[in-house]
Amino acid sequence: MTYKLIDLFAGAGGMTLGFTDRRFCGGFESVWALDIDASAVATHRRNFGDHAVCGDIEEWLSSGRPIPVADVVVGGPPCQGFSLLNKRRIGDRRRELWLPFMDIVERSGASAFVIENVAELRASPEHDQIKRHARTLGFDIVSDVLMAADYGAPQTRRRTVIIGYRRDSYAAPSFPPLATHAQPGAQSNLPPWRSVRDAIGDLPRPIGTQIRKLRAPFNLHFGRTPTDKSMARYRAVPPGGNRFDLQRNAPEITPDCWIRKTSGGTDLFGRLWWDRPSVTIRTEFFKPEKGRYLHPDQHRPITHREAARLMGFPDDFMFEGTKVDIARQIGNAVPPHLAGAIGQTVRQLLDQSMKAAA
8 A cells, every 4th residue: 555645844855755765664655745945846856756846835725726635744844943043932933834734634634644843842832732733633643752863864863753643543653663773882682873984984085066967976975165274174173073172273263252152062163973973964064163064084074965875865866956955955854764764653553544444
């Protein structure tokens, strides 16, 4: 049985890939996707077909345009309203975009839905609002904060995942999904978390500074043109180091704001570790001043290809847009390995209902 999937706030399609691709889950067919980012929609269309649409979810609903029939609706309403990086969260309308998401769940006739968002959602008032609203539509929910590295992604990304299911048709799913990987040192028979070395250790030094019409992985494996000061800063950071090492080794080229800030920010200007998973990949991974995005031993930030691999995208997934567009798509994506684990839970839920009906 193949189930029909709608992906809202779909971005490049990390969630769709995890659900539809047998390397991660499989058993789902993407029938519609919606996102307001034109370049992300172009990427989604290239990888999954022409049914992805660029548009605003509220405008789409108010226009009365049709919503395809689906078995499950998935999506990550924009997370900045919940993020700890956003200090002015009161009244942020992005916190309320789960409402039109639920409207589409209802109008599509879906039997299940998945909301994925930042870890902070799980303890927020909005989580309880989603739960109450889902009950008015006939759904119960299960939720938890999942670690992407536990499911094979080479990244320590923590996300809240909510699964809704029709309580008149389904028993509560087993949740969270069973881990496939374990933190190194844990008493477990599972393989250890995948490391940065596992993900990018085979890549040669990057070529050029632009997207190139080369076969993957080299099409996105390009560098930057750093200034002499930037190169000096990179060289001052040892393996596993960060901005504090820069300050100790080269205070004359350390930004004054970092010198004044004597605590916090331990990932800023940091190097990734070869034998650990990556930190969370965000949209500006090409700027080491934004986080731990320096290559483990080369004097440069990670490339777009390295970031895509650290997110879990296979090399045959094709991105559309400018360098900045693609970086945004990678940083905003759901790691496909995590999406696949969620998809397996949803598929088991739907399969059980099919067997009971038969």
